[in-house]
Amino acid sequence: MNPRRKKRLFTVAGIILGIGSAVGLTLYALQENINLFYTPSELVNGKGESHDMPFIGQKLRIGGMVVPGSVKRDDTTLNVEFQLIDTGPLVTVRYHGILPDLFREGQGIVAQGTLVEPTVVEAFEVLAKHDEEYMPAEVAEAVKGIKHEKPGYKLNYSKGEN
Structure with a gap:
């Protein structure tokens, strides 16, 4: 050459x-x-036909309804713990910070964070939907037609009340 x-x-x-x-x-x-979106059912059972499970330490987004009566606030710190549900299992979300003004029980939310246990997410951001009409498409599809009620607690889904 x-x-x-x-x-x-x-x-x-x-x-x-x-x-x-x-x-x-x-x-x-x-x-x-990359933050993949999961619902509580997908987090526990796997996502898609191949049932891909997130791994401990993976960053992800999770969306669902805040279970009424599940919000626990620490009196001395900004730590908050609550549970999310869609159509199946419960997932616990831990958050340190001030929650959005629109955050409340029975409300649809999306949290970004890290999976620390198979059903526990340590969130660094919590987003609440901003009105009764809007919900992210992924969350709306996951919770379509589902109303979760705590025994003895009636949720009112009419506009402007809760």
Whole structure:
């Protein structure tokens, strides 16, 4: 092989290696920022036909209805713990901070956080839906037509009351 072709070969190989490295590093960086959405049922039973389970330490978003009577606030700190439900199992959400003004029991919420136990999410952000008409499409599909009531506690879903 003559020196000119050898130089071209090394140049092309270097360019391909550089592009490959850049793509690999980009994909690795994006992988850490992906937050998958789960409902409480999907978190416990797995997501999709393959029943993919999130792993402990995975960042995720979880959405569902706050179970009436499940909100527990610490009197000395900003720690709050509550349970979410959709159509099946309960999932506990722990949060340190001030909850949104629209947060209340029986309300649909979305929390972003890290899975710390199979049914416990340590949230760093809690979002409450902002009116009676709107709910994220993923949450609306998961809780479609479901009304959860605590025994002896009647939820009123008419607009403007709760």
